Every structure is written in structure tokens, then in C-alpha cells.
Amino acid sequence: MTFTKTTEQSSKHEHLEKMSVQELLSNINQEDKTVPFAIEKALPEIESLVTEIVAKMKLGGRLFYIGAGTSGRIGILDASECPPTFGVPFDLVIGIIAGGDTAIRSAVENAEDNATQAWIDLKAFNVNENDIVVGIAASGTTPYVTGGLLACNENNITTGSISCNAESPLSQTAKFPIEVVVGPEFVTGSSRMKAGTAQKLVLNMISTATMIQLGKVKGNKMVDMQLSNSKLVDRGVKMIMSEIPVSYEQAADLLKKHGSVRNAVDYFTAQ
Known part of the structure; x- marks a missing residue:
């Protein structure tokens, strides 16, 4: 199958600058509505990854997210919300972004193009065979992320991925790939939009389902949440x-x- 970056294809909408505010919002909303249906098609793959994460955590392993730009920030967001929501240690789910913490707020030039840095960043946390590393990249081609998963594979560390293009290099690298193909963005190439939404929703599912499986929810209540306010x-x-x-x-x-x-x-x- 030929690899095509649908995330980079031209928007279905033309002359955005001529649209009224109402037209802009309506058209963005129409595009956003397609995201849950794209995720639905990937539910079996999401289930496989969650099942593996739960098994690793029951053995004392940790979950790592690695990504660059929007994908990295979304991973850090999900990881940072697990301790207050579920009362787990801050180092059970760890988000790592290309370029380090500076990149959370500001773009770091060429950080995502370094194919060896993710492994260096992971080793700083003493990543090991009990852990699982999930690479997040809308394009499925980000060198930082793909390189990180390749190194994990070479060191017998289980890998997963979340991308928004079919048959991407990242999916070919991960042992548990998830592909949510959302198609061209409203603004051509702006993967912070539908692709970013898809990644956030999938991460919500992964972390929430995992924590429920680990007994961190009773009934439908966050019984272990941190009482921080x-x-x-x-x-x-x-x-x-x-x-x-x-x-x-x-x-x-x-x-x-x-x-x-x-x-x-x-x-x-x-x-």
C-alpha cells in the first residue's frame, strides 16, 4: 500500500479568508464531527494497546508518551492529569516532548528532526523492558518519534503509536499501532486541528480505560483523586x-x- 499523507493534503474548503465568522465556525464544526467516527474504526487497535499497557503496569511498568509539537504537548497533558485524577504517582505516566520543557510553550527549532534524541530522553528516566512507550505523531513520520520507537524495539521495550495517516513509517515501527485517519485539515496541514483532537480523544480513552482496569475508579467515581482544591x-x-x-x-x-x-x-x- 502506498503511503499518502492525508494530513498534508489540500483542505476541502477554499477561500477561507472570504468566509464569515459563522461560515468558518460551521465548517470547522462539520470537519470536527468526523473525528469520532474515524476513532471508532480504530477501536480494536486501541483495545490491543490498552490491554498491553494494563499488563505492563500490573508488572510494575510505566507508560511513556513521546511526541513533538502539538503531539508532544497533548501527550504531556494526558500524563500530567493522571496523578490528580486517579491518585497515581507522578512518574507512572510520563510525557516527553522533543526539545524538552521549553517546547511545551515555544517551538524549538529542528527538535523533531533529531532521530536519536528521544532514546536519550527516555534513558534519563531509566526506561526498561517493563515499560511501554507510545509515540504520538499526526504525520507518522516525525524522526524524533520514529527513532525513539526504533531504539525501544532494539532494547526489547514494547512500543505503541498514534498517528493520523494510514500505513505510516511510525505504524510500521510500533508493535501496537493506532491509526486514526481524519483526512485533510480545514486549514491545509494544520494538524493541531482534527488530528490533534483525534490524538486527545484517543489518549483520553487509553489513560482512562487503563486506570479503570487498574482499579482506580469505583462505580463511576474518581475515588483516588487528589484533593488539591x-x-x-x-x-x-x-x-x-x-x-x-x-x-x-x-x-x-x-x-x-x-x-x-x-x-x-x-x-x-x-x-
Whole structure:
């Protein structure tokens, strides 16, 4: 099969500068609606990757995301939200971006073109065979990401990928590839749009499904979430009240003493 970068093909929409604000928003929205359907086609591949991640984590492994530009930033976003949401250690899910932390806010020239740097960045975390590394690249051709996965393969580290072109070099490299083919962007080549949305949705699915499989959710509640602000404390109190017969004040006291919804409920039910 011939590799074609549909993410770089010309937009289906012409003369964007002549559109009204309403037309721009409507057309962007119409394009965005196609993303979930593209993801639906990739559900079997997403399932395979999640199953492998869960197995690795049960053995003490970690999940790494590597990417450049928008893809790297989205990976870091998902990784950074796992500790407060699910109460896991900050180093269980790790996002790495080409160019380092500076690249989170500002583009770092030529960072994504370095095919050897990702392995150097991963080794700084002592990546090993218990871990799994997922490369994220809309094009499926980013040297930083592809090079990182090649090095992982050579060192017996399990690899996955998320890209938005069919049969890309990245997919050929990863052991567990996911392809979400969203087609040309509204603004030609602007993969921060549909491709970025697709990557974010897939990462939501991966991390959430993984954490649920690892027991970090009870019922439909984030019982291990970090209580880092008053909104979350209030949410935690109400979660406790929905699980055990206590008043708001009693639930708040239990939460303060035991540090998490899970611990508070477990303590109460054990009495």
C-alpha cells in the first residue's frame, strides 16, 4: 500500500479568508464531527494497546508518551492529569516532548528532526523492558518519534503509536499501532486541528480505560483523586455521602482524616 499523507493534503474548503465568522465556525464544526467516527474504526487497535499497557503496569511498568509539537504537548497533558485524577504517582505516566520543557510553550527549532534524541530522553528516566512507550505523531513520520520507537524495539521495550495517516513509517515501527485517519485539515496541514483532537480523544480513552482496569475508579467515581482544591474536596465529600450513610460534616471529617474517598469509605465500612 502506498503511503499518502492525508494530513498534508489540500483542505476541502477554499477561500477561507472570504468566509464569515459563522461560515468558518460551521465548517470547522462539520470537519470536527468526523473525528469520532474515524476513532471508532480504530477501536480494536486501541483495545490491543490498552490491554498491553494494563499488563505492563500490573508488572510494575510505566507508560511513556513521546511526541513533538502539538503531539508532544497533548501527550504531556494526558500524563500530567493522571496523578490528580486517579491518585497515581507522578512518574507512572510520563510525557516527553522533543526539545524538552521549553517546547511545551515555544517551538524549538529542528527538535523533531533529531532521530536519536528521544532514546536519550527516555534513558534519563531509566526506561526498561517493563515499560511501554507510545509515540504520538499526526504525520507518522516525525524522526524524533520514529527513532525513539526504533531504539525501544532494539532494547526489547514494547512500543505503541498514534498517528493520523494510514500505513505510516511510525505504524510500521510500533508493535501496537493506532491509526486514526481524519483526512485533510480545514486549514491545509494544520494538524493541531482534527488530528490533534483525534490524538486527545484517543489518549483520553487509553489513560482512562487503563486506570479503570487498574482499579482506580469505583462505580463511576474518581475515588483516588487528589484533593488539591476546595471544589475537589466538596466533590469527594459528596462521593462519600453517596457510598455510606453519613452527613456532609461527617463525610468531610472522614475525608480529612483519611486523605481519599476510597480510604474514608473503606475505614467506615470496616467498623
